[in-house]
Every structure is written in C-alpha cells, then in structure tokens.
Amino acid sequence: MAKRIEVKDLDIYYDKFLAVQGVSMTIEPRSVTALIGPSGCGKSTFLRSLNRMHELVPNARVEGTVVMDDQDLYGPNVDPVSVRRQVGMVFQRPNPFPTMSIYENVAAGLRLNNSRIGKRDLDDLVERSLRSANLWNEVKDRLNKPGSGLSGGQQQRLCIARAIAVQPDVLLMDEPCSALDPISTQAIEDLINELKADYTIVIVTHNMQQAARVSDTTGFFNLQGVGQPGQLVEIDDTTKVFSTPSNQATEDYISGRFG
Ligand SMILES: Nc1ncnc2c1ncn2[C@@H]1O[C@H](COP(=O)(O)OP(=O)(O)OP(=O)(O)O)[C@@H](O)[C@H]1O
Numbered sequence: 009m010a011k012r013i014e015v016k017d018l019d020i021y022y023d024k025f026l027a028v029q030g031v032s033m034t035i036e037p038r039s040v041t042a043l044i045g046p047s048g049c050g051k052s053t054f055l056r057s058l059n060r061m062h063e064l065v066p067n068a069r070v071e072g073t074v075v076m077d078d079q080d081l082y083g084p085n086v087d088p089v090s091v092r093r094q095v096g097m098v099f100q101r102p103n104p105f106p107t108m109s110i111y112e113n114v115a116a117g118l119r120l121n122n123s124r125i126g127k128r129d130l131d132d133l134v135e136r137s138l139r140s141a142n143l144w145n146e147v148k149d150r151l152n153k154p155g156s157g158l159s160g161g162q163q164q165r166l167c168i169a170r171a172i173a174v175q176p177d178v179l180l181m182d183e184p185c186s187a188l189d190p191i192s193t194q195a196i197e198d199l200i201n202e203l204k205a206d207y208t209i210v211i212v213t214h215n216m217q218q219a220a221r222v223s224d225t226t227g228f229f230n231l232q233g234v235g236q237p238g239q240l241v242e243i244d245d246t247t248k249v250f251s252t253p254s255n256q257a258t259e260d261y262i263s264g265r266f267g
Pocket residue numbers: 022025027045046047048049050051052053054065238
C-alpha cells in the first residue's frame with residue numbers, strides 16, 4: 009500500500025492535440041499532493057494519466073514515463089485494468105451504481121477481483137471499507153437500501169469506500185468536494201487527512217483554501233498560452249507554494265490575479 013509515483017517528461021495527447029507537456033514530478037507515499045491551476049490547463053488530464061483512465065478517450069496517449077515504485081505503468085504487457093485497480097479514483101460528482109444497494113456498491117469491485125470470496129469475508133471487507141470512509145455508523149442499518157438514496161456527501165464517502173475496498177496503492181480525487189456543501193466538504197477533508205496514513209493521495213481542486221488545508225505538496229499547472237499545452241509550473245511544499253512561491257505566475261494565481 010501507499011506507493012511512490014515518479015513521473016518523467018510526460019506529454020499527454022488527445023489524438024494530435026498535445027494537452028499537457030513535459031511534466032516531471034515525484035508523488036510521495038502517505039502524503040497528499042494537490043494539483044491547482046486555471047481551467048483547461050490539464051489537471052484532470054494529468055490526474056487520469058496516473059491510472060491510464062484518459063485512455064478511455066479514443067486515440068488518447070502519452071509519451072514519457074509513470075513509474076509506481078518499480079512498476080512502469082505504461083510498460084509493455086501492463087494491463088490498464090490492473091493499473092486502475094492499484095490506482096483508484098474518485099470523481100467530481102458522486103457516482104454510486106444507481107441500482108445497487110449501499111452494500112453492493114462497496115462489494116462490487118471486491119467480487120470482480122475475487123469471484124470466490126466468501127460471504128463472511130465480503131461482509132468484513134465491506135464493513136471495514138465503510139468504516140474507513142467514516143460512513144459505517146450512518147448506513148449500517150440500511151446496507152440493503154440503494155446507494156442513490158444517500159445525501160451527496162454520503163454518496164461521495166460511499167464512492168471513497170468503494171475505491172478503497174479493493175485496497176489500492178494510490179487514490180486519485182478529481183475535485184471530490186465541488187458538488188458538496190461545506191459540512192460534507194469538511195467530512196471529506198477530514199477523511200482525506202485520515203486516509204493519507206495508508207495511501208498516496210493526489211487531489212485536483214479549484215479551491216485553494218482546500219489545497220492549503222489538505223495537502224502536503226502542491227503542484228501549480230498553467231497554460232503556456234492560448235491553444236498551447238498545459239505544463240507544471242511549480243511543485244513544492246504546500247506552505248512554501250502558498251507563502252513564497254518561486255514563480256510569478258503561481259503568485260498571481262494564488263493571490264487571485266487570474267484564473
Ligand atoms: N476527452 C477529451 N478530448 C479532447 N480534448 C480534451 C478532452 N478532455 C480534455 N481535453 C482538452 O485537454 C485540455 C486540458 O483539459 P483538462 O480537463 O485536463 O483541464 P483541467 O485543468 O482539468 O480543467 P478544469 O479545471 O476546467 O476541469 C483542454 O484543452 C481540454 O479541452
């Protein structure tokens with residue numbers, strides 16, 4: 009669990025369009041890395057390249073390397089589905105499987121990975137995942153009710169429980185709180201803080217206060233110009249980025265001068 013990711017000279021294309029260029033960064037295990045930057049600079053594209061999710065877009069591809077501990081995620085014979093199992097993802101809008109119960113939402117991935125898992129083991133893992141997602145007490149008496157019947161914040165914690173049930177090494181979060189009210193947002197931020205003891209977490213957020221609150225490291229992405237690819241401008245300790253950034257564009261962005 010909790011692996012280090014080394015990204016080197018990564019270019020990400022949608023067909024012929026170079027969306028993100030030349031990203032190199034180290035993502036430390038048991039820490040939270042926040043990615044910030046103006047709209048369209050490639051934060052989500054970069055995030056999805058960390059578990060090969062962007063390849064779901066036809067003709068999307070990368071050049072460069074992404075290595076997780078010693079495993080080259082884009083190496084020959086690497087199955088993108090197994091990469092996605094090791095590197096889980098939580099999306100902007102909570103997306104529980106709508107027709108499935110709360111229990112089944114968490115159990116689904118476990119069943120897919122291990123079709124012979126017994127009922128008792130499954131019960132234990134579902135409970136453990138829901139507890140880790142700080143949701144167990146709210147749902148333990150209605151596990152067989154649909155996941156879609158929960159509040160938005162509860163649904164997002166259910167999605168986090170579903171993501172961690174299969175015991176990934178890394179958890180990617182793409183604006184996980186943008187559809188949530190402040191109380192639910194705080195619950196997710198508290199949860200992120202707890203989960204970083206066991207996972208490597210990378211979060212894209214538009215909310216700079218949130219980046220400052222939850223992350224250890226912050227990366228600032230920006231566009232080189234209109235129609236140009238996005239690039240990583242600066243990455244450093246979060247306190248440094250928000251107090252004394254090295255780059256003028258970072259300073260302008262965090263002080264609200266653009267974006
Ligand atoms: N499926 C796609 N097909 C083609 N181009 C895409 C696709 N998804 C994103 N892009 C383009 O890639 C670039 C980066 O987009 P991306 O969504 O990664 O930026 P972002 O920084 O996450 O933006 P936002 O903050 O608005 O979510 C943009 O120019 C966008 O139009």
